[in-house]
Amino acid sequence: MQATRALVLVSSDCESMERGAQLVYERLQQEIRAAGLQDEVVVSLLGDVGRHDALPMVIVYPEAVIYGPVRPDDVPFLVEEHLLKGRIAAGLQASTRELSGRIAWLSARQGTLPAERRIVLERAGLIDPEDIEDYILHDGYEALGKALTTMTPAQVIDEISRSGLRGRGGAGFPTGTKWRFVASAKGNHKYVICNADESEPGTFKDRLVLEGDPHSIVEAMAIAGYAVGANEGYVYVRGEYGLALERLSRAIDQARQMGFLGRGIFGSDFDFDIHIHVGAGAYICGEETALIESIEGKRGEPRSRPPYPTTHGLWGKPTLVNNVETLANVPPIIRNGAAWYRQFGTKSSPGTKVYTILGAVNVTGLIEVPMGITLREVIAIYGKGMRNGAAFKLAQTGGSSGSIIPASLQDTPMDFDSYARAGVSLGSGALLICDEDTCVVDLAKVLLNFFRVESCGKCTPCRIGTQRAHQILSTVAEGTAEMDDLKHLLALADGMADYSNCGLGQTAAVPIRDIMKHFRAEVEAHISLRLCPTGVCPMSGRQVMAA
Amino acid sequence: MSSTARLDEKVYTAVQQAIQRHGREREGLIPILSEVNRALGYLSPEALSEISRQMRVPKSQVFSVASFYRMLSTKPRGRHVIQFCESAPCHVVGGREVWQALQDELGLQSGETSADGRWTLVTTSCLGVCAVGPVVIVDNDIYGNVNRAQLPQILARYE
Ligand SMILES: Cc1cc2nc3c(=O)[nH]c(=O)nc-3n(C[C@H](O)[C@H](O)[C@H](O)COP(=O)(O)O)c2cc1C
Ligand code: SF4
Ligand code: FES
Ligand code: FES
Numbered sequence: 001m002q003a004t005r006a007l008v009l010v011s012s013d014c015e016s017m018e019r020g021a022q023l024v025y026e027r028l029q030q031e032i033r034a035a036g037l038q039d040e041v042v043v044s045l046l047g048d049v050g051r052h053d054a055l056p057m058v059i060v061y062p063e064a065v066i067y068g069p070v071r072p073d074d075v076p077f078l079v080e081e082h083l084l085k086g087r088i089a090a091g092l093q094a095s096t097r098e099l100s101g102r103i104a105w106l107s108a109r110q111g112t113l114p115a116e117r118r119i120v121l122e123r124a125g126l127i128d129p130e131d132i133e134d135y136i137l138h139d140g141y142e143a144l145g146k147a148l149t150t151m152t153p154a155q156v157i158d159e160i161s162r163s164g165l166r167g168r169g170g171a172g173f174p175t176g177t178k179w180r181f182v183a184s185a186k187g188n189h190k191y192v193i194c195n196a197d198e199s200e201p202g203t204f205k206d207r208l209v210l211e212g213d214p215h216s217i218v219e220a221m222a223i224a225g226y227a228v229g230a231n232e233g234y235v236y237v238r239g240e241y242g243l244a245l246e247r248l249s250r251a252i253d254q255a256r257q258m259g260f261l262g263r264g265i266f267g268s269d270f271d272f273d274i275h276i277h278v279g280a281g282a283y284i285c286g287e288e289t290a291l292i293e294s295i296e297g298k299r300g301e302p303r304s305r306p307p308y309p310t311t312h313g314l315w316g317k318p319t320l321v322n323n324v325e326t327l328a329n330v331p332p333i334i335r336n337g338a339a340w341y342r343q344f345g346t347k348s349s350p351g352t353k354v355y356t357i358l359g360a361v362n363v364t365g366l367i368e369v370p371m372g373i374t375l376r377e378v379i380a381i382y383g384k385g386m387r388n389g390a391a392f393k394l395a396q397t398g399g400s401s402g403s404i405i406p407a408s409l410q411d412t413p414m415d416f417d418s419y420a421r422a423g424v425s426l427g428s429g430a431l432l433i434c435d436e437d438t439c440v441v442d443l444a445k446v447l448l449n450f451f452r453v454e455s456c457g458k459c460t461p462c463r464i465g466t467q468r469a470h471q472i473l474s475t476v477a478e479g480t481a482e483m484d485d486l487k488h489l490l491a492l493a494d495g496m497a498d499y500s501n502c503g504l505g506q507t508a509a510v511p512i513r514d515i516m517k518h519f520r521a522e523v524e525a526h527i528s529l530r531l532c533p534t535g536v537c538p539m540s541g542r543q544v545m546a547a
Numbered sequence: 548m549s550s551t552a553r554l555d556e557k558v559y560t561a562v563q564q565a566i567q568r569h570g571r572e573r574e575g576l577i578p579i580l581s582e583v584n585r586a587l588g589y590l591s592p593e594a595l596s597e598i599s600r601q602m603r604v605p606k607s608q609v610f611s612v613a614s615f616y617r618m619l620s621t622k623p624r625g626r627h628v629i630q631f632c633e634s635a636p637c638h639v640v641g642g643r644e645v646w647q648a649l650q651d652e653l654g655l656q657s658g659e660t661s662a663d664g665r666w667t668l669v670t671t672s673c674l675g676v677c678a679v680g681p682v683v684i685v686d687n688d689i690y691g692n693v694n695r696a697q698l699p700q701i702l703a704r705y706e
């Protein structure tokens with residue numbers, strides 16, 4: 001296993017190549033070898049970086065220093081200064097003015113690498129989660145006090161809107177806008193719900209917030225309640241999250257004792273209290289209307305929408321539903337202001353994102369990084385490279401509702417809009433990194449199995465579609481499928497995407513479409529050659545047919 | 548009351564206590580089912596009827612809710628329940644092989660209970676511990692980074 005200390009990327013679009021990028025690349029390799037750094041430093045080519053005034057460009061991570069234009073003769077100095085002596089090679093840096101296009105986000109990161117920037121997890125692991133006083137010592141309940149004593153509900157909502165915060169539960173909906181919908185909905189009985197049902201495969205960020213910093217959610221819910229005009233909140237906690245439940249319950253009790261929950265909080269006339277509802281094991285209850293049904297004591301079947309929970313939610317009343325991570329961003333924004341928040345991340349997706357990195361990397365786990373980081377960086381810097389030096393093939397984001405990101409998109413900034421433009425999604429924040437040993441047919445089969453098992457069965461396109469799609473993928477993996485089956489598979493995907501009642505059925509189409517779009521040849525080999533290129537699929541049907 | 552007289556004392560007490568804690572409102576149904584399931588090991592037809600009677604919720608609805616959620620069981624289970632995570636993150640880091648080995652070792656398939664009542668084997672979706680996949684959970688004990696060679700040792704810890 002080799003530990004990579006630095007990653008050097010050379011731009012290699014047409015224009016860079018014309019201006020000698022290839023020579024720069026070769027010279028870098030020579031100099032790095034000459035300095036004996038070949039085991040610690042990885043040099044790699046980067047596609048179009050969108051900045052044409054400084055080509056060819058060399059970007060060095062983990063510091064994310066951008067050099068350019070770099071001539072082959074500059075390389076010895078660059079290697080000596082930056083890679084050997086560890087300081088910025090004077091005079092070679094690209095001008096920081098007019099950064100544009102795909103690397104504009106780099107400028108916004110201001111020294112946030114290599115250390116992670118922590119907003120959501122600012123206290124997790126640093127304070128005693130069972131001690132409210134420790135939380136208070138670390139600026140706890142300051143935001144609630146500020147909101148209640150110096151701001152009107154409308155001002156709180158404005159601040160959240162200006163911060164640009166977007167929902168971290170998967171859809172990326174602007175949080176301020178949602179709060180405004182609930183605030184302006186008719187009726188004087190409203191609810192705030194924190195969605196802590198976290199069940200997306202590969203995702204466990206919300207659990208760490210609840211376990212490490214439960215008071216931040218209590219505080220955020222009270223602020224949200226004040227802003228939208230709700231006096232009651234519910235936290236829907238996944239049934240398997242025992243420790244999170246215990247710590248959250250204790251936090252709520254302590255907050256009641258100290259007067260942060262209850263009547264007349266901070267001497268205002270605002271009352272707020274929080275109930276906990278423990279789930280009983282059903283992925284679909286993470287969908288907000290299924291979650292509401294479940295709190296009401298019913299099967300967790302998603303409702304038809306509209307109307308939306310913002311006007312007709314829990315017991316038919318206007319209801320705000322936000323994810324744990326979304327809420328955890330609220331107190332820091334109120335405390336420090338929207339402008340402070342906007343210095344992190346990208347223009348359209350400010351702030352940080354918490355990810356879980358899993359799969360074929362050297363280090364797996366949880367990270368919080370500014371929005372706009374790329375997959376390549378996540379793998380190189382936080383995953384400490386691919387396991388056994390393997391080649392990166394694809395990543396599966398956001399649990400099963402995310403999408404399959406082929407290696408060709410590893411330099412696309414990870415923010416809501418850049419990903420949407422590339423036709424992929426960030427999902428809930430899981431990054432399952434796969435190497436060349438992963439078969440896309442096998443992967444899609446496992447994902448469809450998940451949807452098949454977790455479908456609530458309320459609507460036909462999803463109930464039948466996920467079963468059929470899983471069946472077809474199984475025959476592909478066994479080597480008994482025909483080419484026409486792929487057409488059926490894509491038609492099933494269309495049917496599920498267009499006619500399913502909720503996001504589960506709609507996103508069940510995604511893995512099918514993704515593998516057919518990015519890995520068609522590999523899928524077809526299972527059929528035309530009766531061969532699994534990675535050797536993962538059982539292909540058991542082959543012998544039967546040959547016999 | 549003749550109906551409670553015939554009822555298993557244990558079932559009656561479990562239901563009674565759960566309802567006392569969570570109230571008779573419909574909102575309490577799932578917490579009550581969870582608590583009775585924990586107390587009795589599963590939700591027997593008698594337990595479900597008793598919940599229906601005491602809460603005044605139609606039996607059909609109590610059954611329908613009980614059968615919806617994975618953590619509620621309407622069938623008796625073995626002394627030990629083994630949950631195996633079959634989601635993608637565990638699957639791609641070796642879960643596929645471990646699952647095959649686990650079924651072979653126990654002679655059981657997903658959803659089955661062994662004849663001696665020792666084991667129930669079930670698959671589950673992600674349990675949020677995938678940083679250490681593949682993951683096997685026996686009762687409340689979580690085993691991470693499991694490979695096939697470790698399975699006999701793990702299973703031997705449970706009577
Ligand atoms: C099938 C399905 C599962 C979902 N699971 C979750 C979940 O586990 N946690 C969550 O916060 N949101 C989940 N969502 C999204 C919620 O419906 C909802 O959009 C979200 O809680 C809103 O919060 P946000 O605006 O803060 O992101 C899921 C959606 C679908 C369609
Ligand atoms: S799409 Fe699937 S999960 Fe959603 S309501 Fe229909 S059957 Fe249920
Ligand atoms: S398992 Fe299918 S290409 Fe392999
Ligand atoms: S995928 Fe197995 S625990 Fe998450």
